[in-house]
Amino acid sequence: GSIYEWVRYHRLHHAHFGTDCDPYNYRRGFLHAHLLTRLRQLSAHQLGLLEQVDVADLEADPVVMFQKKFYWLLYGVVFLLLPLNAPLEYWGDSVLSSVFVIGFLRYLVVLHAAWLVESGICVWGLKPGEKYPADSNIVFILAKTFWPHYHYLVPQDYKSGEYGTYDCGCTTAFIRVWAALGLATDLQTVDTATAQRALAEAARTHVSVSKALAEQIKKQRLPEGHYLKR
DSSP: OOHHHHHHHHHHHHHTTTSTTOTTOGGGOHHIIIIIHHHSOOOHHHHHHHHHSOOHHHHTOHHHHHHHHTHHHHIIIIIIIHHHHHHHHHSOOOHHHHIIIIIIIHHHHHHHHHHHHHHHHHHHSOOTTOOOGGGGOTTOOOOOOOHHHHHHHOTTBTTBOGGGOBSSSHHHHHHHHHHHTTSSOSOBOOOHHHHHHHHHHHHHHOOOHHHHHHHHHHHOOOOTTGGGOO
16 A cells, blocks of 8 residues: 555554554464454444544655555556566566566565564564464574564664664665655664663663653654764
């Protein structure tokens, strides 16, 4: 879908994470969070909550609104016609091969990679003793580092990348490029000292880690142009 719709749904997901109001509720298992939720309509209550999601910043963004308005035209040209044209014109592939590999197979891989944004916590964030199907799925022979939990604690950290990377993923690199060009502003992150103070505060006062982090982030002062420094 469009940037606009994706962000709306993802904000609803974060606002009601792990509850029945969350359309991608991981507590219902990997299959639900990854696939079944895409095949079902939102409940009336969820639709009401979706309408309450604040999207004023999106509606003020000309790039987001342009893509929303011309989504299907851009989809046909950028996602289908141009990719299919490359193997046909430059590599000498057959129409059938191009449609299968560049069309169906690529679309399938991209979809599942994108869906892992909401369902990945079932794979990498399982708590000891939980028995979701993905716990024994040999497809996911990956270390469970519990990295999704940080994403839900500090969703605004631009360094928190896809599939467990931090400060070195493709998404982070692109955000830095856009920021250097002036197309992205007010990049947020959490430095090590702030995270350490928050953990110490949570241990000392017994408040939740999320609350301690929120308080310490308010006191954090990031240097200007920090996103250009490694």
